[in-house]
Amino acid sequence: MAVKIKPNPDQLNQLLRCANIDGEKLADLVVDLGSLSKPPLVPERLLDELKKQLNEEEAELLLAQALSLSMFVRVNESKSVDVMKALRDAIDSPEQQSEWDSIAVSMQGLIDSTPIRLVTKAMELSYDYANLLRKARIITDLRPLFDDDGENVEGGVVTHTLRVAYSSDDGNHEVSLALDLQDVKKLREQCDRAIKKAHSIRDEFVQSTKKPCLISGESEEQNE
Numbered sequence: 001m002a003v004k005i006k007p008n009p010d011q012l013n014q015l016l017r018c019a020n021i022d023g024e025k026l027a028d029l030v031v032d033l034g035s036l037s038k039p040p041l042v043p044e045r046l047l048d049e050l051k052k053q054l055n056e057e058e059a060e061l062l063l064a065q066a067l068s069l070s071m072f073v074r075v076n077e078s079k080s081v082d083v084m085k086a087l088r089d090a091i092d093s094p095e096q097q098s099e100w101d102s103i104a105v106s107m108q109g110l111i112d113s114t115p116i117r118l119v120t121k122a123m124e125l126s127y128d129y130a131n132l133l134r135k136a137r138i139i140t141d142l143r144p145l146f147d148d149d150g151e152n153v154e155g156g157v158v159t160h161t162l163r164v165a166y167s168s169d170d171g172n173h174e175v176s177l178a179l180d181l182q183d184v185k186k187l188r189e190q191c192d193r194a195i196k197k198a199h200s201i202r203d204e205f206v207q208s209t210k211k212p213c214l215i216s217g218e219s220e221e222q223n224e
Contacts, residue, residue, distance in 0.1 A: 003078045003086040014092065015065055017106065021058050029053045039115040041122045041214040043067065048114055053084035066110045070120040073111060080111045119127040126216040134172065135165040139182065160184055 002089045007207055033039075033049060040054065041044045043063065050059035073080055084104045091097045109115055145155040160179040167171065179187070198215045 003076065003082040005072070005083065005086045006090050008173050012096075014061065015087070018062055018094060019066055019103045020056065021062065021100060021103070023055050023106070025108035026062075026103060027109075030106055030113060031109070033113045033115045036115060038212060039118050041118055041212055043119055043123075044120050049115065062110070066107065066116050067120060067123075069107065070111045070116050073123065074120060074124060080108045084108050085109075122216075124216055131170060132167045133164065134167055136162065138162055138179070162187075175186070 026190065029050065031075055032053065036049070040049065047059055047063050053059075069080075069083060074076070076083075084107065088097055088100055091100055111167070118215055118220065141159050141161070142158045143159055144153045145157065146152065148153050160181070160183070162179050163174065164177070164179040165174045167173070202213045202215055
C-alpha cells in the first residue's frame, strides 16, 4: 500500500529549512555516521556527532527532522524511499519540490544510517508501554487525634501517601496510595535493587557482546 503523509505548514517549513544546509556537509555527514565504530544510543550524543559537521542550529534542526521521519518509518512499517517520495508528492509548489529534491537523498541516507536507527529504536522501546510515569512523589502528613468532643488533640499519626501521575492513550491520570513506614522502606529497597540490577545486566551485556547498551533514562556519560 502506498505511503501517505501530509505535513502541516510548520512541519514542511522545518523540513525545507534543511535544504539551506550545505549539500556537501550533508553528504559527508551521512558517510561519517555510517563509519562510527560505536554508534550513540541517545539523541544528545548523536547531536554531538552532527555538530562536528554543522553549526548548532543546523544540527538541532536536522536531527529533529531525521528522528521524526525515522520514527514515522518504524511506526508505519514503511521504507524510507517510499516516505521520501510521499513527502515530495505532498508538496504542491514546484519550487518547494525542487528544494526537497536537493536534500531527499541525504535525508534518506540519514534515516537509513545505523546511528539514527539505533537512537530511534532506543527511544521507541524506552517508552513502548501502555502507561507512562510522569511524576511520582511521597507526601508525608501529620494527622491529629482528637478527643471525643473534637476539642483537644490527644496525639498524632504520621502518614505517607504515594501519589503517581501517569499518561495513557486516553489522557493523563493520577492515583494515590496509602503507605506505612514499612512500605516506604521496602519501596526504597526495591528502588536500590532495581538500580543495581540495571547496572549489572548492562555491564554484563557490554562485556559479553562488545555492543553498547543504554539504561533507559540515563545518559551515555553515566553509563560509561
